[in-house]
Amino acid sequence: MLKKYTQEYDKALTPRLVMEEASRCLLCLDAPCSAACPAKTDPAKFIRSVRFKNFKGAAETIRTNNPLGSICARVCPTERYCEKACSRCGIDAPINIGAIQRFVTDFEQACGMEILEAGTPNGKKVAIIGSGPAGLSAAAFLAQKGFAAEIFEKSEKAGGYLRYGIPEYRLPNSIVDYEIARIKKLGVKINTNCEIKSVAALSQKYDAVLIATGFSKGKNLAMFDGCKNVSTATEFLKEAKSKAGKIELPDNVLVIGGGDVAMDTVTTLRLLGVKHVTDVVYETFDEFRASRKELRTSQENNVSIIDGFKPVAVNGNEVSFQHRYTGAELKVKADIIILAIGQENELDKLSIPSEKGEVKAEGNRMGTSNIFFAGDIGHAEKTVVYAVGTAKQAAADIAEYLGGK
Ligand SMILES: Cc1cc2nc3c(=O)[nH]c(=O)nc-3n(C[C@H](O)[C@H](O)[C@H](O)COP(=O)(O)OP(=O)(O)OC[C@H]3O[C@@H](n4cnc5c(N)ncnc54)[C@H](O)[C@@H]3O)c2cc1C
Ligand code: SF4
Incomplete structure (x- = not known):
């Protein structure tokens, strides 16, 4: 019985089936699938690469747009986003984008490809509270821009609901470990067993703070x-x-x-x-x-x-x-x-005002302070791909606020 829980329920497509699936793609110029991805992973571009057997190029597209590409390939509700928008829906069935993404990211892992690189240090420090998909991906984007990103996580291990929520048969912890190890290689520091109780104290010590504490309860x-x-x-x-x-x-x-x-x-x-x-x-x-x-x-x-x-x-x-x-x-x-x-969120513990479960603030910043937020606590759908998308936006806004590139 245990094996049933620990084995991935959805089997990976064989390379031949992946090529067949990619060959169904219409190579749409307007790429509605890419426009519908909340993290802008750009499926149209990576499927085009797969079609021409350029798996390395496909992996580069996924990874540079989405630091949690292997995870999203497994858990993203694609029927609500890219596959819903796919032009092929009007003909027969949408392209199985999740399965193609999984093939490419499995290939990337098997080949030991290292696509992302840390940016040149710019001397600015950003503290991130929470190591779920929002905190992890924000850290990856910031590290590539040269910021020293440091995550504080109250649990024993990093990953948020990726590690402690989504079951093993859908998302093995080995995949979560693999994605986190790559983010750490960018120089991101992750402090576990470290619950933050005061955002104000952190915001004085760091140039900016990102709250990504999710809906932990x-x-x-x-x-x-x-x-x-x-x-x-x-x-x-x-x-x-x-x-x-x-x-x-x-x-x-x-x-x-x-x-x-x-x-x-x-x-x-x-x-x-x-x-x-x-x-x-x-x-x-x-x-x-x-x-x-x-x-x-x-x-x-x-x-x-x-x-x-x-x-x-x-x-x-x-x-x-x-x-x-x-x-x-x-x-x-x-x-x-x-x-x-x-x-539900536990923002009251951090003295952050919230309304209907979301941080009470415009956009992704607390007024004019150096405190930003991303993930489930923000004004977004509660999915991993949205957590990545909002983190990407928050990282760009932090970089602009701190005068980085
Ligand atoms: C069982 C389950 C299954 C799901 N399945 C899917 C799915 O298949 N596909 C999908 O897209 N989405 C799924 N979701 C939703 C998805 O997991 C969330 O939308 C996503 O994890 C939100 O990311 P986040 O980073 O905002 O928060 P979280 O993943 O909740 O991470 C927040 C982190 O912050 C930490 N933290 C909180 N307070 C503090 C503090 N004061 N100090 C330090 N650390 C703190 C928490 O311990 C946690 O690790 C699922 C959710 C659950 C619960
Ligand atoms: S919308 Fe569908 S058919 Fe068009 S490029 Fe995207 S995956 Fe291919």
């Missing part, structure tokens, strides 16, 4: 306060990933929630051998928030999904639900209950 529902055997999906996924799936689990688990995090939770439970996994979801199937792909994976793994019900009461290990439209009642008993109902 799983949400709870008041009715479950003090209940035994109840945890959040982020706590569960963190434990499963940090112990490489070697955790004790009962036979019968109830999950509440229907987004991508809920789908990761139910699939992880099944891959780890839990016999009965029931997922009760607030939305009905036509309102579902999880991506089709994640939903399909959970269904392939025989998760029972019951849609349209909201929890109304809990009594020990039994939760009562009511259907949102018909009023029908449902009771589910389980050994443990996992809440996958969203995440």
Whole structure:
């Protein structure tokens, strides 16, 4: 069972299939796929290179635009971005851009290519709080511009949700380690086990500060306060990933929630051998928030999904639900209950004002101060590629503010 969790669920395409897929590309001049990528990874350009068997050129395009290219190749919800915009949609099916990107970045890793280089030191120091995709990619962009980028991370290891959230079967930690090692080679310093409590103190010591602390905390529902055997999906996924799936689990688990995090939770439970996994979801199937792909994976793994019900009461290990439209009642008993109902930021701990989960500020800077922000806490979609995109923009704005190139 453990093997199922630790092996990548999506298999890589063979070189022949990659070439076939690239040959379907229409080489569009206006490249709608590239325009739709939040990190501007430029799929049209790297697919063109692949088509002409220039894999090195393809890797250079991906890496210079996106320092987390291998990770995005695996976890990006491409059906919402580049593949949704792909001109080929109007003919048959979009180009499988994620799979081509994975082939190119696997090739880059296998060949030991070193594409990014540190810039000439400019004497300016930038502190980055948080080592998720936003913090890591901002550090990579800044280091290439000659800034001394130093990351402060409260967890034991760097990576944020890349390491402690997205399950091993979708994103192996070996890939996260590989991407982080490359960023460190640019001279980026990462201090782990180092929780920052005062942004003001840091902003005096450094020329600029970037806050990239993400949505670190799983949400709870008041009715479950003090209940035994109840945890959040982020706590569960963190434990499963940090112990490489070697955790004790009962036979019968109830999950509440229907987004991508809920789908990761139910699939992880099944891959780890839990016999009965029931997922009760607030939305009905036509309102579902999880991506089709994640939903399909959970269904392939025989998760029972019951849609349209909201929890109304809990009594020990039994939760009562009511259907949102018909009023029908449902009771589910389980050994443990996992809440996958969203995440929230912890900006109050840093005394940073937030509204509806996002930093209360215009753009990506706190007024006229030297404090910037990026990733989930900003005004952006909560995805890895958006974290990279907002970090790229923040790094450019920090460079402009500090007078760098
Ligand atoms: C289970 C799960 C699955 C997901 N799957 C996908 C997916 O398939 N595709 C996708 O695109 N997105 C996915 N996401 C969303 C994606 O992971 C986030 O959008 C992304 O990680 C946000 O990046 P970030 O850098 O802003 O924050 P995070 O990744 O949350 O990183 C923030 C970091 O800051 C650290 N930190 C917080 N406060 C402090 C402090 N005071 N001092 C020091 N360090 C601090 C935290 O420990 C953490 O390491 C998923 C999220 C979850 C939870
Ligand atoms: S939009 Fe689709 S067909 Fe056009 S260049 Fe991009 S991947 Fe190729």
